[in-house]
Amino acid sequence: MELFTYMEDHDYEQLVLCYDKTSGLKAVIAIHDTTLGPALGGARMWTYASEEDAIEDALRLAKGMTYKNAAAGLNLGGGKTVIIGDPKTDKNDELFRALGRYIEGLNGRYITAEDVGTTEYDMDLIHLETNFVTGISSGEGTSGNPSPVTALGIYKGMKAAAKEAFGDDSLKDKTIAVQGVGNVAYTLCEYLHEEGAKLIVTDINKAAVQRAVEAFGATAVETDEIYSQEADIFAPCALGAVINDETIPQLKVKVVAGSANNQLKEPEHGNRLHEMGIVYAPDYVINSGGVINVADELIGYNEARALKRVEGIYDTILKIFAISKRDGIPSYQAADRLAEERIARVGATRSTFLRNEKSIISK
């Protein structure tokens, strides 16, 4: 990949490589856009096949956070960290402390949180070295693990999508096929079960499936059977790129609404859902509950305020469907339009001159 060409094409600001010999830290911090404020995005730990894959993932995820934060109405830009390594075997305390020091060195341009492969404990270690971290567990005004709150946002967004598809936002007696019953989806299933939905679940982790079967009377299916279920809603809560050429022809649902990031393999797959009349709740909007929640820590965490904002995902999703109809575009494009218009408006407002300590008239 020609890095600077890629950064130019996708409007990136900064790419930072962090290495610490003692702890073995190898991390990439990508900052996409800080028009709205400091870049907030999680730190992912993953076994990348190559360093280039890690850099590409950091860049792609950072851009996703710019759009997620903008559409969520947060005054935050987009960034992401990826740590190269196996979260099961390669973690040590010094690794996260070293990362914390590199984040501190960015002087607030980037703020981190949990992502795939990292936990509250890891954030607490980062917090020993910097205040530019959220999702920490210790102390006053902290919010901890964002997953349960992400689940609340998915639940509210799914109800909005049901309203669009079925004319009524009730999920009672709706059949919902859930792919992956991990941290987010298990809590999501609790909400759905509580409302009287019928659940079909799959996971590569058989214990996770069994837990959902026992707790919610869910029907278990094999991983490759989840797409073709006779269901009303498909909730992808495991992997990205699951809406693709192979899976779309199998879908019998009227709604796709789940927590996974980057659900559409390519934009054209969003067009296909639109043409088929399948209501798609854009991934980065419906799964923004976690970031909305951790962002509240930056102003002194208030749980009631944070949850109220997360519940607002319902209205944001409806707004996106309204833009989609108004402009005759698929919902994923409507979400991008909402985010891009907000960044452009705020950017224009903030382009007027303000004196600061480095400006020519500061003395």
Ligand SMILES: NC(=O)c1ccc[n+]([C@@H]2O[C@H](COP(=O)([O-])OP(=O)(O)OC[C@H]3O[C@@H](n4cnc5c(N)ncnc54)[C@H](O)[C@@H]3O)[C@@H](O)[C@H]2O)c1
């Ligand atoms: N945790 C959050 O707050 C949050 C916020 C935004 C987005 N997301 C996204 O939501 C998704 C789920 O996050 P999570 O925190 O619940 O992760 P998790 O790892 O706890 O859960 C994912 C589950 O998917 C299962 N899985 C993996 N591959 C599978 C496959 N091929 N078929 C079926 N199941 C499979 C895993 O075994 C696991 O149980 C991820 O894509 C994540 O990026 C999470």
Ligand SMILES: CC(C)C[C@H](N)C(=O)O
């Ligand atoms: C800041 C974090 C809570 C971000 C979260 N991992 C996401 O993808 O939205």
